Amino acid sequence: MKVDKRLYPHPVLSYYSDDIINSNFKLITSIDTTSDKYVFKVEAKLNNTDIRDLIDNKKAAYAIHIECPTSGFRKMIKSFDPSFNEYISSEYLEGKVEVCSFVIANDVIPQYRNKNFNSDYSNISFVVKKGDVLCIDQDFSFDAVKDTDPLKRISSIFKVKEHRDPKEKTPMTLDLEGEYITINLTKDNFRSYINLRLNRDLEATLASMIIFPALTYVIEYLKGMNGNFDDSYGKKWFRAISRKMKELGYNIEDDEAWSVHPITLSQQLIGDSLTTALKVMHDMQDIEE
Numbered sequence: 001m002k003v004d005k006r007l008y009p010h011p012v013l014s015y016y017s018d019d020i021i022n023s024n025f026k027l028i029t030s031i032d033t034t035s036d037k038y039v040f041k042v043e044a045k046l047n048n049t050d051i052r053d054l055i056d057n058k059k060a061a062y063a064i065h066i067e068c069p070t071s072g073f074r075k076m077i078k079s080f081d082p083s084f085n086e087y088i089s090s091e092y093l094e095g096k097v098e099v100c101s102f103v104i105a106n107d108v109i110p111q112y113r114n115k116n117f118n119s120d121y122s123n124i125s126f127v128v129k130k131g132d133v134l135c136i137d138q139d140f141s142f143d144a145v146k147d148t149d150p151l152k153r154i155s156s157i158f159k160v161k162e163h164r165d166p167k168e169k170t171p172m173t174l175d176l177e178g179e180y181i182t183i184n185l186t187k188d189n190f191r192s193y194i195n196l197r198l199n200r201d202l203e204a205t206l207a208s209m210i211i212f213p214a215l216t217y218v219i220e221y222l223k224g225m226n227g228n229f230d231d232s233y234g235k236k237w238f239r240a241i242s243r244k245m246k247e248l249g250y251n252i253e254d255d256e257a258w259s260v261h262p263i264t265l266s267q268q269l270i271g272d273s274l275t276t277a278l279k280v281m282h283d284m285q286d287i288e289e
Contacts, residue, residue, distance in 0.1 A: 015138055025048070
């Protein structure tokens with residue numbers, strides 16, 4: 001859930017309008033984790049006395065809305081206390097989680113007025129329905145990553161398959177639309193790959209030939225998105241790359257992370273398969289001689 005800047009049928013205390021002046025509202029939300037839960041710790045900062053009176057009289061409430069597009073989980077949490085906690089099982093949150101912060105009406109307010117209304121509304125009262133927004137803070141999102149996520153190794157986010165089109169002549173193509181990065185090989189190439197992967201000595205060689213160039217392309221692709229990752233947050237391959245980059249000291253959403261050359265970053269992410277592959281091939285040549 002993303003809350004766009006919008007007009008309401010009554011004045012709202014917000015970060016983007018002057019409907020209510022000389023007033024501030026902020027819900028500070030920190031997120032901790034346990035072995036099986038996410039802990040949302042919320043502290044409200046509100047200096048508008050009229051709205052605080054409504055909350056004290058339980059006519060309004062502080063609220064956060066938590067939504068996870070990947071799992072479909074969504075929940076509104078309300079509190080009359082400016083400090084409150086919420087515990088959500090980690091099984092419900094995966095990938096990008098969106099958090100929106102409000103003060104909402106907890107009952108019908110038939111004549112809503114506020115001493116800090118903008119002068120345009122100073123002599124007007126408004127009917128506010130239960131659930132209507134009275135204050136709104138900026139929304140934010142975070143990436144819920146399970147410690148038990150099996151995608152620990154970058155190479156595990158790739159699936160190598162035979163191309164669906166038997167007439168395809170391009171040796172290798174990529175598909176980034178699914179949970180995994182799919183590497184499509186032509187029929188003959190795929191058969192060779194299946195036979196060669198049975199030899200563990202050739203694992204690094206195959207990684208250099210197939211996984212490494214595919215990952216380099218993906219890094220180039222992400223770099224070109226200029227931080228607009230909305231369509232990728234829920235995908236396992238994106239989360240795995242984001243997590244691995246974080247382990248390396250890079251924030252995937254910072255421009256600084258993309259100042260590293262894609263080839264260099266790919267090697268840092270997947271390891272030096274080239275050196276290993278060359279050594280294996282050199283040793284095999286020595287044996288033959």
